[in-house]
Amino acid sequence: MNTMNSEEVTRGLIKVWADFSSRLDKVPILEKLARGKFRLEDYKLLLMNHRQQVVEGGRWIARAASSIDDRYFDMRSKFMQHCVTEHRDFRMLEDNYVSIGGKREDIQNGEKNIGTEALNAFMFHRASQPNPLELLGSMFIIEGLGQNKAGEWGRAIRDQLKLEDKQVSFFLYHAEHDDGHMEEFDEALNSGILGIENMGRDIIKTAKITARLYQLQLEEIGNV
Amino acid sequence: MQQDVYINALGTFLPGPPVSNAEMEDYLGRINGENSRNRAPVLRQNKIKTRHYAVDKSGRANTTSAQMASNAIKNAAQNAEISLRDISYLATSSTLGDILVPGLASHVHAELGLPPIEIANFQSVCASSLMALKSAWLQLKTGQHQCAAVSGSELASRYFQPGFYECVPEIKSQKSIPLDADFLRFTLSDGAGAAILENRPNTGQPSLKILWIDIRSYADRFDTCMIAGGVKDTSGTHIWSHYESPVKAAEAGAFILRQDFSLMHKMIPVWVSHYLDLIDQKKIVIEEIDYFCSHYSSHSLRVEAVDLLKKSGALIDEEKWFTNLYTKGNTGTASIFIILEELYREKNLQKGQKILCHVPESGRAMNGLMLLEVK
Numbered sequence: 001m002n003t004m005n006s007e008e009v010t011r012g013l014i015k016v017w018a019d020f021s022s023r024l025d026k027v028p029i030l031e032k033l034a035r036g037k038f039r040l041e042d043y044k045l046l047l048m049n050h051r052q053q054v055v056e057g058g059r060w061i062a063r064a065a066s067s068i069d070d071r072y073f074d075m076r077s078k079f080m081q082h083c084v085t086e087h088r089d090f091r092m093l094e095d096n097y098v099s100i101g102g103k104r105e106d107i108q109n110g111e112k113n114i115g116t117e118a119l120n121a122f123m124f125h126r127a128s129q130p131n132p133l134e135l136l137g138s139m140f141i142i143e144g145l146g147q148n149k150a151g152e153w154g155r156a157i158r159d160q161l162k163l164e165d166k167q168v169s170f171f172l173y174h175a176e177h178d179d180g181h182m183e184e185f186d187e188a189l190n191s192g193i194l195g196i197e198n199m200g201r202d203i204i205k206t207a208k209i210t211a212r213l214y215q216l217q218l219e220e221i222g223n224v
Numbered sequence: 225m226q227q228d229v230y231i232n233a234l235g236t237f238l239p240g241p242p243v244s245n246a247e248m249e250d251y252l253g254r255i256n257g258e259n260s261r262n263r264a265p266v267l268r269q270n271k272i273k274t275r276h277y278a279v280d281k282s283g284r285a286n287t288t289s290a291q292m293a294s295n296a297i298k299n300a301a302q303n304a305e306i307s308l309r310d311i312s313y314l315a316t317s318s319t320l321g322d323i324l325v326p327g328l329a330s331h332v333h334a335e336l337g338l339p340p341i342e343i344a345n346f347q348s349v350c351a352s353s354l355m356a357l358k359s360a361w362l363q364l365k366t367g368q369h370q371c372a373a374v375s376g377s378e379l380a381s382r383y384f385q386p387g388f389y390e391c392v393p394e395i396k397s398q399k400s401i402p403l404d405a406d407f408l409r410f411t412l413s414d415g416a417g418a419a420i421l422e423n424r425p426n427t428g429q430p431s432l433k434i435l436w437i438d439i440r441s442y443a444d445r446f447d448t449c450m451i452a453g454g455v456k457d458t459s460g461t462h463i464w465s466h467y468e469s470p471v472k473a474a475e476a477g478a479f480i481l482r483q484d485f486s487l488m489h490k491m492i493p494v495w496v497s498h499y500l501d502l503i504d505q506k507k508i509v510i511e512e513i514d515y516f517c518s519h520y521s522s523h524s525l526r527v528e529a530v531d532l533l534k535k536s537g538a539l540i541d542e543e544k545w546f547t548n549l550y551t552k553g554n555t556g557t558a559s560i561f562i563i564l565e566e567l568y569r570e571k572n573l574q575k576g577q578k579i580l581c582h583v584p585e586s587g588r589a590m591n592g593l594m595l596l597e598v599k
Contacts, residue, residue, distance in 0.1 A: 005537075007535075007536055007537025007538075008504075008537075010535050010536040010537070011500040011503065011504060011536040011537070011538060012504075014493065014496060014497060014500055014532060014535075014536055015497045015500055015501060015504075017493060017497075018493035018494045018496065018497030019494075019497065021490070021493055022442060022445045022446065022490065022491075022493065022494050022589075023445050025445065025446075025447075025490075026445055035458045036458050037458060186535070
């Protein structure tokens with residue numbers, strides 16, 4: 001039986017994160033942000049594209065929760081709680097969009113870019129399988145972005161475009177409020193689920209796929 | 225047939241007396257005649273208490289990088305069961321040699337006064353020390369040579385003199401110096417370290433068998449983080465020799481050594497990731513490590529890395545960490561030799577103990593690790 005302990009899984013996840021996060025600055029829209037050449041229309045486009053993924057976040061977590069049977073009842077609770085904290089987030093993106101001159105109906109009717117389509121299809125596919133606890137790997141990546149990158153991006157966008165905090169609130173909020181999520185994540189890893197055959201390996205692989213597709217979504221900004 | 229290779233002796237050369245924090249600017253000079261506002265905050269972060277300078281209080285260098293390297297090698301040879309003339313391969317490492325052309329290794333060879341030998345010069349930042357060690361290790365392992373000398377030497381203080389900054393009109397007129405340019409003035413200092421390698425162990429003192437050296441560059445995804453010889457701005461990097469004259473390049477600040485910290489902090493995950501990868505490959509077994517010699521450039525980086533390591537069960541007990549950063553300063557490529565020399569001299573090393581050496585480099589993102597076993 002192939003099982004890994006939580007330290008081994010954490011090592012695997014840190015390696016995936018290091019590879020993913022260090023490549024992000026080469027993604028065209030973020031490379032431009034790092035160069036200090038961001039335009040308001042870049043921010044608009046980023047919000048427009050990002051919203052189409054975030055709006056699905058609460059849905060796939062809820063789907064995943066419903067796929068977890070009573071053997072992993074505690075994990076189901078965690079997924080449901082997580083869903084509650086996330087499922088209104090897309091409204092903040094819409095507000096940010098409107099605050100910089102965008103029309104609410106435009107962002108609400110926006111289309112997913114081809115990277116978002118791939119990411120979303122993968123998440124829903126996985127969430128629909130029985131007991132998709134390996135989606136913890138996806139949460140590690142997405143929460144990692146909130147905790148480690150959102151603040152950096154939010155501050156850079158605010159400063160370059162001379163915006164107010166409330167106009168970049170989605171990014172700043174996640175940087176400030178996602179601190180506890182990583183502790184919850186550590187608890188989940190140590191809750192006994194790693195005793196399930198291949199679970200450690202599957203969590204790492206799912207993190208890797210999520211990271212790759214997330215990067216694709218950013219690379220394909222505007223490509224619908 | 226591959227042969228086992230050992231570090232059989234270490235040596236150092238630290239110029240002048242230890243210089244305290246309060247005296248630093250007596251040696252480095254004061255830009256626009258004023259005390260630096262960045263000195264205290266930078267020192268609070270790196271926690272360095274004393275260091276050495278090869279410049280005197282007038283700012284004049286009284287030695288060269290080649291001479292310091294040669295002195296460190298002679299010191300190492302004194303500590304070794306060989307004579308200097310047994311050395312047939314010399315590998316030098318430095319962030320920047322004394323002159324642009326030719327390379328430092330030739331000058332170190334000349335200073336040593338040895339007959340014709342094979343030489344190699346490695347130039348990067350801190351991790352070039354491990355590049356040089358790896359080349360010597362492989363040369364001996366494959367039987368090309370029996371005895372090699374490897375050096376790391378830095379003379380950074382000469383670039384920190386006021387004239388290097390005051391030729392830039394913006395710095396001269398604004399009477400203050402940007403932190404990215406001032407930071408390294410209070411971080412780096414001078415010195416040289418060296419190792420003697422042989423393909424046989426010592427008979428009368430411990431040898432450090434080199435088990436492996438693993439170096440990885442992440443320049444595919446990181447921009448230049450520590451730079452001299454070019455000016456980085458939002459349109460790219462302007463190389464000093466592409467200006468119409470060296471004077472124009474100097475006025476643009478091309479000869480100032482700078483460090484981009486926000487970029488450096490982004491490197492911590494990849495440095496840690498390289499180390500974790502070696503744990504997963506079973507090349508590093510945490511419980512087997514007796515000493516961890518990490519050349520971290522600043523105490524604050526150590527604190528950040530420790531957090532990540534704890535979570536992943538990869539933290540080597542902090543009691544096993546060995547460094548002399550706080551007293552000998554950050555001497556770039558020389559540091560790992562200077563750390564190892566003190567470890568070898570001060571600690572009663574026992575057969576079978578394992579020493580893990582770590583040299584991260586922020587230059588354009590690189591990480592190096594080396595595992596030694598006491599024989």
